[in-house]
């Protein structure tokens with residue numbers, strides 16, 4: 001491990017999973033997953049419902065624990081040690097399908113919370129950072145409102161800003177637009193595209209194929225807990241190799 | 256010309272149609288807005304009057320208010336002289352007269368602190384909280400018990416009346432909430448030992464009647480402890496009450512914790528927050544707010560059940576009034592005594608209830624799905 005951390009940042013992959021296996025009881029939900037995400041890479045994960053996409057990305061910041069295999073995030077290998085897990089989580093931002101904003105705190109306080117308590121920043125500095133990112137997701141004017149007073153699209157943009165405030169090295173998105181009404185999907189995707197342009201390492205579970213085509217370096221197709229196909233978007237959409245992928249694409253692009 | 260129009264006189268803002276709120280209007284709209292409703296209203300009001308009138312007559316109109324002995328009682332209505340004549344002992348119990356100013360100071364401090372904490376407009380809540388948690392208990396301890404700084408020592412055996420009731424209730428409330436929180440978290444912990452200890456603790460204390468707890472505290476505990484160690488009877492009762500109610504509190508709070516979606520905790524984890532931060536900053540504030548009615552319900556039950564300490568020989572408000580009933584000069588004033596005791600309890604409990612409703616409204620932060 002010390003060798004891995006000693007190598008320069010450019011060479012260590014952002015995320016490395018080797019032989020990852022996970023079970024829920026007897027149910028084998030992740031099967032022999034090998035995946036490497038390089039710095040600055042944008043990866044889209046798709047696949048049918050129940051294929052284990054959420055489980056996969058939730059293993060990266062240990063919202064789920066795995067039974068076999070190895071996960072290395074930013075040169076740090078995942079163990080059961082709480083301190084190490086928390087340290088890894090500081091480098092990993094996550095955006096959830098249902099936003100998961102803290103309803104008892106204002107938008108600004110949502111963004112300041114972990115800056116204040118994890119990074120121990122002074123209040124003024126935390127607020128400045130928060131306002132910066134709220135500005136970037138174009139929602140600074142709502143800073144003093146509570147999440148319950150915002151639309152879904154606005155809430156999701158706040159959630160993105162909240163994650164960015166920790167200045168993570170990688171962002172995980174778990175179907176960030178699937179709880180949104182159609183007219184709000186674009187405002188969230190625009191923010192994500194912008195983020196991708198700035199070079200953020202991103203791992204997105206999404207069925208927004210337009211987004212995949214625009215920003216993804218690689219698309220990963222999962223089914224039954226395994227990675228079935230992994231390819232750049234052009235290849236993935238135009239020349240999928242596996243029958244399952246073809247079937248899946250015909251289903252979601254069909255209408 | 257048809258189809259075209261233009262306004263040259265602007266419309267003045269008008270008051271909304273139901274802006275005129277007179278008593279008569281209100282009565283009309285709410286009680287007498289139709290024949291059936293009017294009949295129901297008239298009947299209800301008559302029944303209420305018929306039922307309550309004798310009480311009003313007894314308690315207010317025909318009552319005797321002035322005097323200092325039994326001779327002042329005319330015997331037609333209530334004789335509140337019974338209360339006013341022993342008012343001091345109802346408040347202070349057997350607390351020595353010369354030292355009662357100390358109790359007054361504690362009462363005043365407590366009222367001031369409560370106001371400071373409870374009224375949002377008064378600034379400096381952080382200081383108020385620090386004083387309430389550290390300064391006040393120390394001050395109250397020193398003042399009430401004495402024995403330091405030249406203050407005469409007043410044994411807890413002499414405490415009584417409202418002063419004792421409030422002491423027991425306050426310490427019970429202030430103690431059971433944090434213990435309850437810890438127990439509730441413990442019961443949801445994923446460390447098996449912590450969980451087991453919490454479950455056993457909660458189920459034990461919930462399963463025994465409070466009276467048993469008090470008896471055990473006052474009768475059984477001394478059997479196990481060497482006789483040289485004199486445990487204060489009040490202290491034992493306080494510990495018993497605190498632990499008993501913390502078990503109830505734990506279950507109320509656990510209900511709140513369970514209602515918070517797991518996504519909240521996960522979002523906290525994803526931000527790198529540790530367990531205590533997630534609980535203290537994210538989960539508990541929401542859970543506690545959700546169960547304010549349940550918490551206050553427990554507070555109220557606790558407050559009322561403080562009167563059970565009379566069975567182990569502590570003279571709380573109710574016990575002092577009961578003791579007064581056996582005074583040969585004042586035989587036969589039980590009704591006045593109990594009505595007054597009920598009124599005092601009711602005033603405190605009702606205030607708690609109203610304040611909790613106010614707080615709930617204040618903590619409203621818009622609808623959430």
Ligand SMILES: Nc1ncnc2c1ncn2[C@@H]1O[C@H](COP(=O)(O)OP(=O)(O)OP(=O)(O)O)[C@@H](O)[C@H]1O
Pocket residue numbers: 024027029047048049050051052053054055056
């Ligand atoms: N806590 C759990 N206990 C047991 N089984 C679970 C649990 N969480 C998920 N599963 C199961 O694991 C499988 C993978 O779930 P996961 O949420 O990762 O799928 P997904 O690909 O994200 O699906 P979706 O597109 O519906 O979000 C599903 O079959 C699900 O039923």
Ligand SMILES: [Mg+2]
Pocket residue numbers: 053054055174175
């Ligand atoms: Mg999912």
